[in-house]
Amino acid sequence: MYRGPRRGHAWWQGRFRGCGYRLTLPRQAVLDVLSRTSKHLSAEEIYLEVRKINPGSGLSTVYRTLELLVQMGLVFKFDFGDGRARYELIRNTRDKNHHHHHLICINCNRVIDYSEFIREEEELLSKTEKELSNKYDFKIKKHIVQFYGLCGECRKELED
Amino acid sequence: MYRGPRRGHAWWQGRFRGCGYRLTLPRQAVLDVLSRTSKHLSAEEIYLEVRKINPGSGLSTVYRTLELLVQMGLVFKFDFGDGRARYELIRNTRDKNHHHHHLICINCNRVIDYSEFIREEEELLSKTEKELSNKYDFKIKKHIVQFYGLCGECRKELED
């Protein structure tokens, strides 16, 4: 999966330069953390990991960097309803599982990625989008589909 | 549409009594406000309207009442991504347009209800839910589908 930071850094370097931004150490640290995990970390969680790489980094900069990365289209920002934003690196399009949605456990906040059945889902959504755009004169830019429920472990734990 | 507060009050009275709760003036005020609008008000907005009916009501009680109503299944709580929760009375199931989803303008925060194309949407969702539940041992309780984009007015306003 993960093939070390070099390749990533070169890639990111280019993206940053291209936008006139600098790929600084605090920014690299955020990208490294995100690239090494498949979890959906909060800013605070990212900050804690970042400090292991670059102890000087501040929380503000982590927030600023995440905002920048989202704006650059490198990172997705999600709201899973637990009061804090969560972030996920957008991996290469070639990557299977690239495009996915989420199952969110309302008990333990676990998040499960899934990419099955997405094709039909997207198909219907884009059809719906088209019809709605038309009928309500509304230009749809993005959609959110999320399933909330109980994961296996929590179900076991909760059924007495 | 709206046939005065009497009918509603009687109905709510029953629901409250049944749960061992009291239908007090501050609570009635919240219900009245919600029943008179088709907008998706925030707690603060509801509070401002409530004070016109019952000037003594406090913001805390509005929050508490809304929480109670959501928990009783009388009100939906939504997060449209603008940093504040929004609330909507769940109207009678007989009511057309009862079950609907939302288009949210990312510029002016306008919210458009729609109930067209919901049938197919729900059909696919429930099929997906079944397959996902199965594959990931995940019991889905609810789903969120939201479209974000630009409403007609904002598009006009923004295209220079």
Add this chain to the structure above:
DNA sequence: ATTGAGATTGAGAATCATTATCAATAAGGA
């Protein structure tokens, strides 16, 4: 190498929606 304009940073303060606290009040059954 030096310099200067502008980008970036970290620490801490500020914001702002929501919750928690708590003493006062209201409800309503015995």
Add this chain to the structure above:
DNA sequence: TCCTTATTGATAATGATTCTCAATCTCAAT
């Protein structure tokens, strides 16, 4: 009426995120 409990409003507290600002860093032009 009396007593137990639910409910309330004012206020403080919380917690994630954003803002402020002086210090530091980059890097292209000298």
